[in-house]
Structure formats: C-alpha cells, structure tokens
C-alpha cells in the first residue's frame with residue numbers, strides 16, 4: 001500500500017505553517033514534506049512534528065531568494081559558499097527532525113551562461129554535499145522540474161539527472177521523481193521509473209494539466225500507484241498538488257488507500 005506524505009508548501013494553505021502538521025495527521029497522512037522549514041526555529045518545527053505523530057519525509061536545502069524568483073543556487077558559480085552554508089543548515093534541521101533525505105533545487109540558467117560551467121559547478125556542489133550528507137546518514141536528492149512552470153530551469157529531464165549522477169560518482173546521490181513534471185517533459189512514466197528505480201529515493205504526485213489532485217487530469221494514478229506497489233517502492237509518495245477546492249475536500253482520491 002502506498003504511504004503518503006503531505007507537502008505543506010502546497011496543501012493546507014489556509015492554515016499557518018505549523019498548524020498544517022496536525023491537519024495532515026488528522027487527514028490520514030503518514031509523513032510531511034515542504035520546500036523549507038527555515039523560517040521557523042528548528043526546535044519549534046520539531047515540537048509540531050512530534051505533536052503530530054508524523055514522520056519528516058523530506059525538505060529542500062536552502063534555495064536562494066525564492067520569493068524574489070530564484071529557484072535554487074546549486075548550479076551558480078558565484079553562490080558556492082552560500083550553497084555549502086545551506087547544506088550545513090539543512091543538516092542541522094534534518095538531524096533534529098530525524099529526516100533521512102533532503103532535496104536540492106538546481107537553479108535557473110543565467111542569461112548567456114556557459115552550460116558546461118554550470119554543470120561543473122552543480123556536480124562539484126553535489127559531490128561535496130552528498131559526502132557530507134552521507135556522514136550524517138541522510139540521502140541527497142536532485143529533482144528534474146518541467147520548463148513550462150519554471151522556464152530556464154537547469155535540470156529538466158531524467159536523462160540529465162542520470163548524467164549528473166554519473167559525473168558526481170556518489171552512491172549517496174539520488175533522484176526525486178515528480179510524476180507531474182515528468183508527464184509534462186517526457187511521459188513514459190512507469191517504464192522510466194522502472195529503469196531508474198534504484199536511483200529514485202522519493203516520488204511526488206499531482207495531475208496534469210493544472211497540478212491538481214490525482215484524478216483531476218490525464219495521469220492514471222490508479223495504475224501508477226499500484227505499479228509503484230507492485231515494483232516494491234516502499235518510500236513516501238509526496239502529495240505535491242494544488243487542491244482544486246480545499247485540501248480536505250479534495251482528499252477523496254486517497255480514501256481507498258487508507259486502512
């Protein structure tokens with residue numbers, strides 16, 4: 001049976017951040033994830049997590065000025081120090097939250113940038129970060145993201161993610177496989193999952209078009225989720241969609257999976 005993680009950067013947007021933890025527990029989720037917990041002291045986040053009884057599935061390492069339009073800094077040559085400091089901060093939170101995986105957002109391609117140089121920077125950053133995370137028993141992930149929602153994003157396909165993994169040469173670097181992004185960019189969702197299964201540490205779901213609940217678009221999630229089960233995927237399934245009505249009202253799709 002799939003195990004669901006509530007992505008609190010998308011779900012329960014009507015509630016303050018720390019109140020979303022209890023709401024997710026009440027609605028049957030087993031774990032939490034979000035872009036980043038950094039606006040709150042880690043002790044407060046840990047208290048809310050403990051009170052909810054949920055697990056911390058994942059969060060992103062600091063990703064630059066998100067509100068200002070940045071989408072990660074990991075490929076940017078002039079931000080290497082900041083990236084390394086961000087890994088330290090992510091590890092501090094991950095330890096307190098007993099979170100076993102963190103995700104890196106690669107960044108936007110600056111106008112006129114040398115793509116080979118960006119790749120070199122990204123690979124160097126990931127190599128260093130994957131080793132530091134391994135020492136802490138935490139997996140490091142990278143996520144290909146679709147270019148329609150984030151034009152100019154550096155990492156937008158599984159083929160590119162595979163190349164980055166190969167170049168980094170670390171056995172602690174994995175792929176975050178987001179079915180929504182991959183449906184937009186390449187399709188062939190399950191055969192690609194099967195091929196990369198050993199390298200996929202986390203999956204996320206939303207339907208297309210619109211990034212709504214499973215069942216609101218073209219992806220056959222009945223089939224997809226039962227295939228994940230059949231193939232022995234035992235990680236969390238991150239629910240990273242924008243509810244069409246309200247989070248709770250839109251959870252009908254999850255009911256058959258709750259025991």
Ligand SMILES: O=C(O)C(=O)[C@@H](O)CO
Pocket residue numbers: 034035060103105143145178181204240
């Ligand atoms: O948007 C997504 O997809 C994510 O998983 C975020 O963590 C980064 O944009």
Ligand SMILES: [Mg+2]
Pocket residue numbers: 143178204240
């Ligand atoms: Mg995602």
